Amino acid sequence: MLVGYMRVSKTDGSQTTDLQRDALLAAGVGADSLYDERASGKKDDRPELAACLKALRHGDTLIVWKLDRLGRDLRHLVNIVHDLTERGIGLKVLTGQGAAIDTTTASGKLVFGIFAALAEFERELISERTLAGLASARVRGRNGGRPYKMTPAKLRLAMASMGKPGTRVSDLCAELGVTRQTLYRHVSPTGELRPDGEKLLSR
Structure with a gap:
């Protein structure tokens, strides 16, 4: 039809x-x-x-x-x-x-294949420009981009680290690439899992 x-x-x-x-x-x-x-x-x-x-x-x-x-x-x-x-x-x-x-x-499929290749080329150019911009910002002492999301591996590291007396939360967040709010949504200050952390590990 x-x-x-x-x-x-x-x-x-x-x-x-x-x-x-x-x-x-x-x-x-x-x-x-x-x-x-x-x-x-x-x-x-x-x-x-x-x-x-x-x-x-x-x-x-x-x-x-x-x-x-x-x-x-x-x-x-x-x-x-x-x-x-x-x-x-x-x-x-x-x-x-x-x-x-x-x-x-x-x-017709061949013509559209050329369009698709151009779109992929455009995506790669945008990605390269973004990475170059972030690298330039880091050289100048500025960090850009969204923080990475919590992953099961990061969560396990957070659980092990949060219970240790010498752990600084700000340093841990920087190492994991997550915000303080994200960290505390998943794990308590003593290293115990919170509901979001339980959901993440159960996936």
Whole structure:
């Protein structure tokens, strides 16, 4: 079955999906298989897109007018298409820069593979820039980034250390890479497990 998704960014009536609707109907999508969204592409909460993706079944093909109607950015698009592919669902783009994408064909899969490679390259660049920024901050005496979460290995070390008289909590937190609040949620000052610690070790 063919399923169509269309979207405009503004909800004030100044934009319509008429052009998209006509193109999707001409491509063979039934009128009762169209999902009409009126929301910015940058929004995470798009109920019509969520309903559309949920309704798709193995063997179906999702059709969009342009690629930018579907995803927030390249990585979001790649994630959507990977999910569709794993579920045995195709994607076809009718016009625009992504018009060569039709994952129901070999050539279309190749084109999307290039998109996926570019997204992976973008992720690696962002990761490299983040690591370089953190290293630069450490050289200047600043530590950035979120603390690591408590792990079973860290928790066992905390349990053994907290009961010792010479343990300094600030030093222990720095060694484990967790905040004082996180430490005390999992283990008491005497080294006994607290409910969060019990849950962690029981997983």
